Amino acid sequence: MSSSVPPSPHRRRLVGVSTKMYFSHARTTQFIASFIDGHLQHHTSTNPNLAASLASKIDIFIIPDFLSLTSAVEQSTRRQTTDGPKVLVGAQDCHWEDSGPFTGEVSPSVLAEVGCSIVEIGHAERRRFFGETDAITAKKAQAVARNGMIPLICVGEGEAGGSPGQVEEAQEEVVRQVESCLEGVDEMKEVWIAYEPVWAIGAKEPAGKEHVRAVVRAVRKSEVVRRREGKGGMTRILYGGSAGPGLFAQLKEEDGVDGLFLGRFAHEEGQFWKTICEVAEVDDSKGRAE
Numbered sequence: 001m002s003s004s005v006p007p008s009p010h011r012r013r014l015v016g017v018s019t020k021m022y023f024s025h026a027r028t029t030q031f032i033a034s035f036i037d038g039h040l041q042h043h044t045s046t047n048p049n050l051a052a053s054l055a056s057k058i059d060i061f062i063i064p065d066f067l068s069l070t071s072a073v074e075q076s077t078r079r080q081t082t083d084g085p086k087v088l089v090g091a092q093d094c095h096w097e098d099s100g101p102f103t104g105e106v107s108p109s110v111l112a113e114v115g116c117s118i119v120e121i122g123h124a125e126r127r128r129f130f131g132e133t134d135a136i137t138a139k140k141a142q143a144v145a146r147n148g149m150i151p152l153i154c155v156g157e158g159e160a161g162g163s164p165g166q167v168e169e170a171q172e173e174v175v176r177q178v179e180s181c182l183e184g185v186d187e188m189k190e191v192w193i194a195y196e197p198v199w200a201i202g203a204k205e206p207a208g209k210e211h212v213r214a215v216v217r218a219v220r221k222s223e224v225v226r227r228r229e230g231k232g233g234m235t236r237i238l239y240g241g242s243a244g245p246g247l248f249a250q251l252k253e254e255d256g257v258d259g260l261f262l263g264r265f266a267h268e269e270g271q272f273w274k275t276i277c278e279v280a281e282v283d284d285s286k287g288r289a290e
């Protein structure tokens with residue numbers, strides 16, 4: 001089984017949620033069923049225009065814990081309609097080798113085998129609690145792409161970049177991380193970059209819009225991203241860190257952020273759906289909030 005991201009000539013928007021380690025298996029199953037049946041299908045089955053519009057504009061993804069992954073793939077596949085948007089399923093991490101003596105680790109080739117489309121790597125919590133580095137993240141990104149999935153590479157400056165006056169430091173640190181984490185990744189393959197300032201994760205509020213826009217601009221203009229785009233490897237950029245409904249319109253600018261990577265503020269199905277609709281609606285060239 002393999003569930004790939006539908007090809008797109010342009011950068012479709014992205015909205016996804018990670019349940020991190022917040023949910024029980026039962027809650028994950030209920031969340032997916034309720035999100036797809038009670039919100040996505042409920043609204044799109046009676047409104048073919050909405051179904052077509054979402055399917056052409058946006059990719060939706062859910063990243064549950066490892067043990068819930070196969071049932072999440074089964075749930076999203078079973079509920080899939082031909083004309084509505086797909087709900088892709090991702091993993092929260094993987095090893096950089098496909099097989100071998102790595103007790104307790106999860107193989108990227110097995111993730112692809114069970115229908116996983118995306119693998120999140122280098123998250124700030126993996127870096128902080130498990131000592132992961134850019135070099136490890138790069139090896140994992142190579143492995144994910146090699147196995148036909150999309151690497152969702154998390155980057156973000158630490159405390160030092162937290163105040164508005166330090167945006168240049170944040171830009172430098174994040175671009176350096178992006179360069180290191182993309183080292184050796186096939187330049188013709190798509191990657192997703194989640195910009196998550198460490199100080200905005202698990203916080204009350206997201207980072208300020210000017211700060212996010214400036215850092216995303218720097219990543220978009222970076223040599224590594226431009227080089228990849230020249231070779232056909234699309235790079236989509238998301239913002240994460242206390243994101244939720246109401247944020248995307250503030251962050252969006254032309255050729256800027258492509259979507260949101262949500263945590264706590266989308267752990268209620270209705271909030272996830274609300275954010276998806278908002279992200280799909282925001283004008284292509286500018287945010288509505290200007």
Ligand SMILES: O=C[C@H](O)COP(=O)(O)O
Pocket residue numbers: 018196200201202203240241242243261262263264265
């Ligand atoms: O994976 C998602 C991000 O780390 C954001 O989490 P959060 O919105 O709960 O701060």
